Amino acid sequence: MSSLTVQDLTKSFTATAPVLTGVDLHVPSGSFTALLGPSGCGKTTLLRLIAGFDDPDSGTVALGDRVVAGAGRSVAARRRGIGFVPQEGGLFPHLTVAGNISFGLPRRQRREGGRVRELLALVGLDAELADRAPHQLSGGQQQRVALARALAPEPSLVLLDEPFSSLDAALREETRLAVSQALRATGATAVLVTHDQAEALSMADQVAVLRGGRLVQLTDPRTLYRRPGDLDVATFVGEAVVLDADLRDGLAHCALGALPYEQASTGAVPDGRARVLLRPEQLRLSAPDPGAPIARVRSVDFYGHDSRVWLDLPDGGTVSARLDGADLPRAGDDVAISVRGTALAFPAGHGAALPAPAPLG
């Protein structure tokens, strides 16, 4: 196992549109890092540069203290010792499960089945699957075999390129769990590319948010959710309630009343106009009460385990609240809103215009 250090990496495929513009990333040895970003942000390109399938224009990639790309060096992909799990598994269709898993093993080890059984057990698959062809496996099983194949030669680093995006919801959860367990059992350093924030937050030790070819935040999942670096990151990693506010006397005065606030990590916001961030689960609803701001329920999305309530504020804005109670308001009800915890303050001009998503129906 070794750490991964990426420094000032740039890459462009056409002269006009660079894909990566100076990415720095450090992945400690044995840790699990998620590269999170919307499609087209360059995360897959970054993965391919780390794997050695493409060469960067400038910057360096180092495994431990061994530079594998940049600074005049380009170590071939096959000599980097980096395991790769592509989207949809990419199992070799002409080989059996055993043939796939043992592909990267030395010739001598390919013959004996012991290592294959060991790896199948590691990813939670039955040894009987060894002789199956890839097309006889479910999508989740294919992903696990792909991971077993990548882990077989004991790589110093494993890269996973959106491995769960093609699976349906139930299978995805189960496969994520199996993959997490296998990675922790081997103590492998792993980098997972995903555009699914829930996947990144739930699986990784640290999350790197990529946007427009740039790394915008690298931190642990809790900090990322609670103290995002800017409002774009805030809305990308979860549902958000963003309101205009006036900061004075240590409180943020906004449509939901005067709230205690904290400064965003990007820098202190002076008193005056600002924007504040809340999460929908911080909002609490109660029967109308003259002391609290009143809102009207526009609609309710009922999910079973919890619900989202869309609220029209008196100032014309719309916010959403996430409630787990059984005692839900109905559309048209007037409710009082209270806020738990603190808001996070950002400068007024900060972030693009972020209209609250419109409720469906």
Place this chain on the structure above:
Amino acid sequence: MRLRRSPVTLALAAAVAALALLPLGYIAWYTADVGWSGIRELVLRPRVAELLWNTTRLVAGTVAVCAVVGVGAAWLIERSSLPGRRIWHVLLVAPLAVPAFVNSYAWISLLPGLDTYGGALLVVSLSYFPFVYLPIAAAFRGLDPALEETARGLGLSSWAVFLRVQLPQLRVALLGGSLLVALHLLAEFGALQMLRYPTFTTAIYDQYRATFNGPGATMLAGVLVLLCLVLLLAEIRLRGRRGYARTAKGAVRPVRPVALRGLTGPALAALAAVVALSLLVPLGSLGYWMAAGASTALDGAALVATTGTTLGLAAAAAVVTTGMALPTGWLAVRARGRVATLLERSTYLGSAVPGIVVALALVTLSIRVTPWLYQTVPVLLAAYAILFLPRAIVTVRAAVEQSPRVYDDVAASLGASAADRLRRITLPLLAPGIGAGAALVFLAVVTELTATLLLAPTGTTTLATAFWSASSALEYGAAAPYAVVMVLLSAPATVLLSRDARRGLTT
């Protein structure tokens, strides 16, 4: 993504393209060498005008007949309630198993009066209409029946639906099939020579026989190549717009066939007539001459030896041609771009040159430049490669498309070297495509006549040339067994073609 264009692959593909363009280059060089006065003397004369008229009216007539028969038959099979449609489909593709020169032998040996424009039109149309029928039938299956149902819902009759909804969508397939017929016809030599219908190919052959590599033959070849290029240009322009017809997904629901009612009888009679003329007459004629020839003692040993020679040549050509197709097919997918397209198109351009012109060019070049190669197997194999490269490239290309780069990347991340990846990943994945391409080339060479006639080493006879010399000497009985073997060898390819295109009917 980064282009993976190794210099070795690129050099190999460039060499293949250069070989494919050799005959064209020779004709161009020769024309320039002869100069304007030479061209005026050799080309602008009544004989060429006569050939041009003969060729043009035969191409126009054949394309028209093939279009009507092909579209009509395809509509009956794909959209009507005709009984036994699956069997009819196979019977309509089956004429492809009878080489055109065998078909014309079958007809002229029964009806010697067919050496007219009408006779030539009849015989070549019967040989070539499947070239229109197949793409049209496939296009019909690609049409969304919902469109036709919508049109019916708007009050259109079956005939109006055909004219206003189906035909416009079939336009591209129809033009493509017609161009294929035209290009084949421009290159056709055996069938027309047998019918004594003079066109450019037969005139080139006669000139070549009379004066060997004289300027007359080469200039005629120049005019012929020019005609082919015009058609090919039309084909390329057409292919650019093909997306329009291909965007339609396969039929989501089964088509409800149009009830023919009282027209069932006439429709069946028409199809039966087409099948009888295109299949039963040639097969019947072959059977007749087999029986008649048996009395004059069949030379079994010669037949076996000739078959062996043919199979050997075809196998060698299949291996060589498919090997040559690999770099081009690979680049066309993995290094998409102007260079790859240019190299791929060059091979298509080269193979559009009629066999007689390819043979003429290779004869002259080998005599002048490499006399030690003249009339040897390598030159013959080169001609086969030039003529049939696209068949191999198309299948290799499709196979490369089936094996995305991710396999290569994963194998590399697992420590496999480039040679290892070729052996353990690429070749096993490409094997079926390579095999299919090789089979197509193999079958094309088995029935190749023109280039073999001019280029085969002295003493080497193939099924086609043995058949040709016997039937040219009017020994129809002696020629029949060779034709039968060729038909039997071509049959598997035809079955494959019909099965592939029939998929829509069985599901």
